[in-house]
Amino acid sequence: MSFRRVPLFFVFCLVWLLKTGSAFGQETASVTAGSNFPNRFTGRQIVVELGSGENRSEYRLLDTGLLYYRKGSEGPFTQLGQQKKDSTQKMFARLEQDCKIKTAKQEKPEKPDVTITWKKAKTEFAVGWENGKAPDVCERFYERFMEMFPKSRKK
Incomplete structure (x- = not known):
């Protein structure tokens, strides 16, 4: 037993x-x-595209703080580091509150020099401009955003 x-x-x-x-x-x-790869990321992200052609530069900040860069619309992404949580949140707050990206009534030109896009899953809001005709708030945001990226990756 x-x-x-x-x-x-x-x-x-x-x-x-x-x-x-x-x-x-x-x-x-x-x-x-979930994925930290920018194309499959479902959280918030800020995308800044320079130019409108196939060879444009693209910079991304995910709400996890990860920074990405790619050259060309079909090229591979390069991870450039990670921002601190507070600076990431400040950047999203500037875009959402100061630039009012979700309610902006600005027409995006056909061939913009700069395009700023706020994304979350399949929802997108974008502002673009050409020939230096940017709203002051968006231009200041763009300058602060680009300061996060290494100088070797800036156009």
């Missing part, structure tokens, strides 16, 4: 360990779920 209790106890312990181990694995997976 004691032989039956010992294997049952080990079976019970093994089942318990497997269940708790898989629960820890599921918890970790949910924390890291």
Whole structure:
């Protein structure tokens, strides 16, 4: 009778360990779920595009603080580092509150020199200008935004 209790106890312990181990694995997976790759990122991001051709430069800031750069509309992204949480939040607040990107009634020209886009999942709001005809608030935002990127990547 004691032989039956010992294997049952080990079976019970093994089942318990497997269940708790898989629960820890599921918890970790949910924390890291989602992508930090800019094209698949579903959180907020700021995209600044210089020029309107195929070879334009593109700068991105994700709300996680990650900075990305790519040359050309189909080129690969290069991660350039990470901003601190407070400076990232300030940048999003400037774009949303000072520039009022979500309610801006500015027409985007056909071939803009600079385009600033606020994205979250499939929602986008954009402001663009050409020939230096930028609203003052947007131009100041653009200058502060570009200061976050290394000088070697600026156009």
